[in-house]
Amino acid sequence: MNRHSLMGHLALASPLVLLMCFLVYPVADVLGQGLFSGTGTSFYDVVVSPVTQRTFTFTVIQAALSTALAVLLGLPGAFLIVRLRFRGKSVIRAAMIIPFVLPPIVVVVGFLQMFGAFGILDSLMMAITGSPVSVINLAAGLPGIVLAHAFYNIPLVVLMVSASLERLNPEVEESAELLGASHFQNLRRIVLPHIIPSLLASAVLTYLFCFTSFPIVLALGQGSYMTLEARIWYAFRYFDYGEASSLALIQILVTLSLAYSYVRLGRMRQQGIAPTSNAKQVGLRDLNRVQVVLILAYLALLAFLVAGPIAAVVRSSIYDPLTRSYSLAGFENLLSAGTGGGLVPLVNSAFYATMSTLFAVALGIPLAFAHRGSKNPAASLASIMALLPLGVSAITLAYGLMRAIVVPLGLSSNPWPVIIVAQTIIGLPFSARSIEIALRSIDPALLDQADLLGASRLQKLFFVELPLLAPGILVGAAFAFAMAIGEMSATLFIALPQNVTLAVAIYQNLGVRKFVEAGAGALVLVVTCLVAFLTIDRMTSGSSGGTL
Amino acid sequence: MSVRMELRGLKREFSDGTRIGPVDLLVDRGELVTLLGPSGSGKTTTLRMIAGFIRPQAGSLLFDKDNVLRVPPRERGIGMVFQSIALFPNMTVFQNIAFGLDMARWKHEDVVYRVEEISDVLRIRSLLYRHINEISGGEAQRVALARALAKQPRVLLLDEPLSSLDPQLREHLQMEIRRVQRSLAITTIYVTHNQTEAFAVADRVAVMNEGRVIQTGSPEDLYESPRNEFVARFLGSGNVFSGRIEEVREHTVLVSVKEHRFEVRGQGQVGARVCFTVKPEDVVVANAGASNGYPAIVLSVIPQIGSHRVVLDFDGTQVVSLLTDSELVRQLSGAIGQRASIRFDPESAALVEPCSG
Numbered sequence: 001m002n003r004h005s006l007m008g009h010l011a012l013a014s015p016l017v018l019l020m021c022f023l024v025y026p027v028a029d030v031l032g033q034g035l036f037s038g039t040g041t042s043f044y045d046v047v048v049s050p051v052t053q054r055t056f057t058f059t060v061i062q063a064a065l066s067t068a069l070a071v072l073l074g075l076p077g078a079f080l081i082v083r084l085r086f087r088g089k090s091v092i093r094a095a096m097i098i099p100f101v102l103p104p105i106v107v108v109v110g111f112l113q114m115f116g117a118f119g120i121l122d123s124l125m126m127a128i129t130g131s132p133v134s135v136i137n138l139a140a141g142l143p144g145i146v147l148a149h150a151f152y153n154i155p156l157v158v159l160m161v162s163a164s165l166e167r168l169n170p171e172v173e174e175s176a177e178l179l180g181a182s183h184f185q186n187l188r189r190i191v192l193p194h195i196i197p198s199l200l201a202s203a204v205l206t207y208l209f210c211f212t213s214f215p216i217v218l219a220l221g222q223g224s225y226m227t228l229e230a231r232i233w234y235a236f237r238y239f240d241y242g243e244a245s246s247l248a249l250i251q252i253l254v255t256l257s258l259a260y261s262y263v264r265l266g267r268m269r270q271q272g273i274a275p276t277s278n279a280k281q282v283g284l285r286d287l288n289r290v291q292v293v294l295i296l297a298y299l300a301l302l303a304f305l306v307a308g309p310i311a312a313v314v315r316s317s318i319y320d321p322l323t324r325s326y327s328l329a330g331f332e333n334l335l336s337a338g339t340g341g342g343l344v345p346l347v348n349s350a351f352y353a354t355m356s357t358l359f360a361v362a363l364g365i366p367l368a369f370a371h372r373g374s375k376n377p378a379a380s381l382a383s384i385m386a387l388l389p390l391g392v393s394a395i396t397l398a399y400g401l402m403r404a405i406v407v408p409l410g411l412s413s414n415p416w417p418v419i420i421v422a423q424t425i426i427g428l429p430f431s432a433r434s435i436e437i438a439l440r441s442i443d444p445a446l447l448d449q450a451d452l453l454g455a456s457r458l459q460k461l462f463f464v465e466l467p468l469l470a471p472g473i474l475v476g477a478a479f480a481f482a483m484a485i486g487e488m489s490a491t492l493f494i495a496l497p498q499n500v501t502l503a504v505a506i507y508q509n510l511g512v513r514k515f516v517e518a519g520a521g522a523l524v525l526v527v528t529c530l531v532a533f534l535t536i537d538r539m540t541s542g543s544s545g546g547t548l
Numbered sequence: 549m550s551v552r553m554e555l556r557g558l559k560r561e562f563s564d565g566t567r568i569g570p571v572d573l574l575v576d577r578g579e580l581v582t583l584l585g586p587s588g589s590g591k592t593t594t595l596r597m598i599a600g601f602i603r604p605q606a607g608s609l610l611f612d613k614d615n616v617l618r619v620p621p622r623e624r625g626i627g628m629v630f631q632s633i634a635l636f637p638n639m640t641v642f643q644n645i646a647f648g649l650d651m652a653r654w655k656h657e658d659v660v661y662r663v664e665e666i667s668d669v670l671r672i673r674s675l676l677y678r679h680i681n682e683i684s685g686g687e688a689q690r691v692a693l694a695r696a697l698a699k700q701p702r703v704l705l706l707d708e709p710l711s712s713l714d715p716q717l718r719e720h721l722q723m724e725i726r727r728v729q730r731s732l733a734i735t736t737i738y739v740t741h742n743q744t745e746a747f748a749v750a751d752r753v754a755v756m757n758e759g760r761v762i763q764t765g766s767p768e769d770l771y772e773s774p775r776n777e778f779v780a781r782f783l784g785s786g787n788v789f790s791g792r793i794e795e796v797r798e799h800t801v802l803v804s805v806k807e808h809r810f811e812v813r814g815q816g817q818v819g820a821r822v823c824f825t826v827k828p829e830d831v832v833v834a835n836a837g838a839s840n841g842y843p844a845i846v847l848s849v850i851p852q853i854g855s856h857r858v859v860l861d862f863d864g865t866q867v868v869s870l871l872t873d874s875e876l877v878r879q880l881s882g883a884i885g886q887r888a889s890i891r892f893d894p895e896s897a898a899l900v901e902p903c904s905g
Contacts, residue, residue, distance in 0.1 A: 171634035174601060179648030179699065180622045189647075193638035 012370045012382070015363040019385045019428075022421050026400025027392055031252065033245040033403070040235075040242025043249070052231075052247065059227040062142060062217075063210035066149030070206050071199070073150060073305070074157025076298055078195075081158060082165045084295070085281045093162075094537045096155040099306060101479070101529045101536075103486025104152070104215040105506045109316050109522035110309030111148050111220065112510075115139040118321035120312055144220040149213060151306055153206040160205075164198035165191075170280040201265040208258040212251070212393035214489040215503075219510055229395045233493060236399055248396045259391030313526050316519030330520030342521060344498070345505040352416070352501060353485035356423035357431075360480035361473055363424070364431035368439050371432070386432040389425050398422055398493035406494070415494050419501075422490035427480030434479055438472020439465075471539040478539075482532040486525060550735045551702045552577045557607035558597050568593045568759040570607060578733035580726070581764075582746040585756035586782065591739045592631075594756070595705050598737065599626055611702060622651075627696030627734075628705040633688050633712075635680045641667075641691050642676040648699040662698060669728055670694045686717045693725065697732065704729070704736040710745065722748045743783055747771075755779050776900050777823050786825025786900075787867045793820045800894050806863045808842050814899035823900050830896035831869035833858055834889050835879060841889025849881045860890060 035043055046052050081093060099107075113119050116139035118126075125135040138144060168191065176190050214229045221230070228251045235244035284292065318326050334342035370382035389397070401422055406415045442465065450464045466473075488503040495504055502521050509518035552575070559569035568590040575581045583591040596602045598609060600621035608615045616624050635644050642663055649659045667673045670690045675683055683691065689709060696704060706725070710718045726749050729736050740746050746753050747767040754764040755778075763775040770783060780786030791805035793816045800811050803822060812824045834841055844860040844867060851857075855870045856877045867890060871877050880888060 169632055169634055171630040171632050172636060174599075174621075175628065175630060175634045175695070176636070176647065177621050178599060178624075178626055178628050179695070180651035181647075182622070185651060190636060190638075 012366050015367050016370075016381060016385055018363065019388070019425070022401065022405070023385075023388060023392065023397065023425055026404035027248075027252070027396060028400075029404045030245050030396065030400040031249045033241060034247075034249040035245075040240040040244075041246070042242055043246040046243050046246035047250070052250075055226050055228055055231045055247075056250070058225060059211060059229075062145055062149075062225075062227065063207050063213075065142075065146045066153065066210040067203050067207045069146055069150040070153035070157050071203055073302070074154045074202070075161060075199070077154065077158040077302065078161035078165055080295065080298075081162045083281055085283045093159075096159050097536065098310070098530070098533050099152055099155050101482035101486075101533050102310070103482075103488065103503050103525050103529065104148075104213070105219065105488045105503045106313060106486065106522040106525045106529075107148055107151060107309060108216055108219040108510070109506060109518055110311075110313045111139045111144060111151070112515075113312035113316035113319070113321075113519070114309045115144065115147065116321070118324065120308070120315065140220060140222065141225060145213075145217055145225065147305065148216045148220060149206075149210045151309060153202075153209060154302070154306060156206060157199075157202045160198050160202035161195055164195045168194045173280060197265050201262055204258055204262045204265060208255060208262065208390070211258070212255060212395075214393075214395055215507065219507060229393055229489070232395050232399065233489075236402075236493070241403075244399060248393075248399060251393060252391070252396060255393060256391040259387060262390075263387060310526065313519065313522050317516060317523040318519070320516050322513060322515065327516055330516035330518075333514075333517045334520050334524065342502070342505060342517065345500045345502045345521070346524070348416075348499060349485050349502040352420050352423055352491075353481055355420045356427060356484040357477050357481040359420070359424040360427040360431040360484070361435075361477050363428060364435050364476050364480075365469075365473065367428070367432040368436035371436050386429055389429050394422070394426060394487070394489035395493055397425060398490035401490075402494060413496070414498065415496065416499050419491055419494050419499060422494060423484035423487050424480075426487055426490065427483040430479035430483060431476030434476035435469060435472045438469050438475070442468050475536050475539045478532040478535040482529045485528055549700055549702065550577050550733055551611040553598075553703055553735055553737075554610040555594070555598070555607070556610065558594065558604045558609060559606040560593065560597065560602060560604050566759075568597075569604070571597075571756075571759070571761055573754055573761055573764070575735055575737060577735055579751045580729050580736040580738060580749060581752050581754055582738045582740055582750040583754050583756055583761075584740060584743060584746040584782075587741055589756040590759040591741070591756050592707055593759075595628075595707050595737060595739050598703070599628055599705055600624055625699075625702040626705060627699065627701035627703070629689075629692045629696050629707065629709045631708045631711060633692045633709075635688055635692055635695070637680050639680065640676070641672065641678050641680070641683065644680065644691055645676075645695045645698050647695065652699065663694075666694045666698050669697075669731065670724075685713055686721060689713065689721055690724070693728065697728070697734070702735070704734045706736065706738040708739055708741070711740075711742075718745070719748070725749060755782065757782070771827075773898065774825065774900060777825075780825040780900055784828075784868075786827060787831060787865075788823055788825050788900075789865060790821065790823045793818050793822055801899075805865070808863070810897065811894040812897040812899060813894055816899065824897045825900055826892050826897045828857070828868045828870045830892050831867060832891050833860070833869050833871060833876065833880065834891075835876075835883075836887040836889060841891045843887055844890050846880050846884050846886060846888050848884065849877060860888060862890060 041049075081089065115121050115137070117134040117137045119139065121138065122134050122136050126132075129135055138147060173186055173190055176186050181189065211227070212229050213227065214233070217225060217227045217230050218233075226234070228247050232244050232247045232251070235247060287295070317330050318328065320327055334346060337343040367382050367386050371386065401418050402415075405421070406412055406418050411418060446464060446468075447460060450460045455463065486503055487501075488507060491499075491501050492504045492507065495501065500508070502525060506518045506521045506525075509515070509521070554575075555571050555573040557570040557572060559571070561567045571590070571594050573581070583594060585591050593602060597604050600619070604617065609617050611624075636647065639647070645663045645667065646659050649662060654662070663676070664673065667676060670693055672687060672690045672694060675687055675691065680688070692709070709725070710721055713721065722745060725738075738746075738749055750767060752764060752766055753770055754761045755770065756762065757778050763770060763779050770779065774780035774783060774786060777788055780788055789803070789805050789810065791803045791810075793801045794804045794809065795802035796815065796818055797811075800813050801816050803810050803812050803824060810824070814824070816822055836843070842862065844862040847859045847861055847866075849856055849858050855872050858869045858871055858877075858880060860867045860869065869890065
C-alpha cells in the first residue's frame, strides 16, 4: 500500500470512526442499559406497563393517521404536478422543499397561529358566528398533531411520487391505450404498479418521521398526548434511566426496520429506472368544469394547510392572542441579553449551527466518496453509517450522548460541544446524500482525462473533483445548516440554560405563553431556512427533491 | 381483417408554429409502406395522427370506406410498436402479449391459445414466462411486435422500431418483420429515417420532408428517378449539380456549371437555372491525363462491399463515384489531394425540380 492510498483510507475511515464513537457506541450503551442494568424500571416492567402500551399504541396510530392523510393529500398533487401543464410549475415544485427545511417548532408556531385558539381560522369563525370566545382549535391534541405531520409530509409524498411518475414512458401508456385499456384500467394496470415502490417509500419515510416526531407532539400534545419519543424524554427528566433506555430500545427496533425497508424500497425504485421522459401532459383548457373545480378545491386546501401556517408565522411575531393586540415586544426581546432574553439563544444557534455544518460537510465528503466505491464492504458500511441517523431518533441519540460522553468526560456543567455533535449527526445524512448525488453526476471520463494529462491523485481531487463538487457541497451545507439551526429535540435534551438555542427558546416561550417572543424567534428561523432553501434551489436548479 | 388505408389531406398545426401536412397517402390491403425522411419531417406525427394520439385539424383517415378520425385510439383496431418498445415492465412476456386480449375480455383458454400462436410466428415461445428485464433488446422487439399483433389489428404501425439495435441484429429483424408482415398480410406503415432499412422492408416508400409526402414509389422508382433535388440528395442516389441552360438541343440541353459545360437529358428554356443529378455508379473517374473529362480533386477513397467509394471535389461541388476497377482505385489512393478527371453520359444525367441552386 503506497502513501497516497494510505492517506485515502485514513480520510475515508475517519468519519466511520467518529460515527462509531459518537453514534453507535452511545446508542449501544443506552440499549445495553435498557436490557441489563438495574437502575430504574426494568425492561420487563416497562413492556408490560399499561402506560407504555398506551404510549406505543398512540405513537403507532398517530403515525398511521398522519401517513394516511399525507399520502391521501399528496397523491393528487403528484399527478397534478406531472400531468397538468400550468405556469409557475417550476416555482411550485421548488417551493415543495420548503416545509422540509422548516424547523418543527416553527411549524408549531405557524399552526397555533393558523389553526389554534384565536388564530386566523378561529378569528374568522368567531367573526362569522359572532362568538366572543374561541370556536375552533385544530392545533391541539390528535387533530393538531396529525395536521402538522401532514403539513410536513405532503410535499415529501408529492416530490417522491411525482419523480417516479415522470419516469413513466408515455409510450407505455399509449401502448396500453391502443390495446384497448380504458383510463381506469391504464391507471390500475400500468400507472399504479409503476409508482407503487416510490409511493411505499414515501409512506415509509413519512411514517418514520411521524413515529419519532418530538417537538410537534410535545408542543401540540401539551403533555396529555405522548409518543415514545416524548415518553423517553420525560423518563430521563425524572431520572428513570431504566424506563428511558427500555423505551429507546423498543423505539429503535421499529425505526431501524422502517429505515431498512426504506432503503430496500429505494433499491426497488432504482431498478426500473428510465430517463425522465416527456410525461403526458394536459392543459387546463382540455379539462371539463368538474375537473377544474376539483383541482381548484384541492389547491385551495393545500394552500390553506401548507402555505397558510408558513405565512401565519409572520403574524405570530407581532400578534399576541392573549391580549389580542399587535406589538413589537418579540423583536425587542430577541435583542435583549438578560435572563429570558433572546440574544444568547440567537448567538448560540448561529454558533452551533455553523460549527455542525462545517463538521457535517467535512464528514459528508469522505462518506460520499466511500459510498461511491461500488460494492466493497467499506462502501456499504459507509452508506449504512450515513443513513443510520435516520433510524436513530434525536432523543435516543441525545440520551446516548449524555450517558456515554457528557457524564464520563465531565461536561455536565456546560455540554455545548455535545450539542454540536448531535446537530452534526442529524445533518449528516443530508449533507452526505447531496454530495453523493453531485459526485455521481461527475463524468468519469473527465477524471480519466485528467489522469491522461498527468494529474496526480491529489491534483485530481483538488483541481477537478472538488471544484465540480462545489455546488453539491454547498447544497449539503445548506441542508445541514437548516437541520442544525432548527434542531430542537436533542438540543432541548442536552442543553443547560446557558446553551439554549433559538428553537429551544421558542418552545420554552410557548410554554410560558410568551407568544410574540416565540413568534419573533420563529420568524428569524423561517427567514434563515428560506435563505438556505434559496441556496439549495439555486445550486440544484429546482431538482432539490432528489436529496430525499 | 386488414384494411385499405387512405390518408386524405391530414393536417395539423402546432402552437409552436410547426406545420404538418396536408399528408396524402394510400396503403393498400396487406401492403407495407415505409415513411422515410429526416428527423423533424413529420413522420412520427403522421403516425400518431393515424393512431389517434394527435387530432388532425383537417382531412380524413379512411379504413376501407370508414372515416375513423372520430374513433378513439383504443377502438381503431391498431397495433403499434413504439420507438422505445414500451413493454409493460411490471409484467411477464406472456402478460404483455395477452394484455390486449385481456382488455377485450377474451376467455382464458382463447388467450393462451392466441398468445402461443402468435409467439410461434415470432419464435419467442420459449420466452413467454420470462420477465421483461430478463430479455434482450432483439427479443424485446419481437415481444412488442407479438403484443401489437395479438389482437389481429386492422393496421400495424411501426415507429422506428429497430433504431436502438446494433446493425447486424437490425438487418436480421428487418427480414423477420417483413416475413411476419407478409405471412399475416397486414396493412403496415413503417417509419424510419434510415434509407437502407426503408428500402429493405418496403413494398413502397413514401419520402417525407417538411411535413409532406414528396414522392411515393417502389425503391427502384425512387432510386432511378428522384422527383426533386431533396429526394435525390436524401437517398444519396444523386450527385447534384446546379447551373444555367445555355443551349437547347433535340433531346438534351447544355448546362453550364461554373466554367464547365455538361450535356444533360431533358428540356428547358435557355437561361433557366436548373439542377441535374448523376448517380454515383454513372460517374466515370480517370487519371488526370484523360481526354474529354472535367478536372476534379480526389478527396478520399473508401473501400465498401463490392466497390470503392471515391469522393472528389469538382469546383466546390462534392462528387461521389463508385469504382470497381482495382488498378484505378490503387492509383487514386496514391493521389489524394491531386487531380483526376470525371465524366458521364448525357443519358445518365437527369434534370430535377425544384432547384435550390
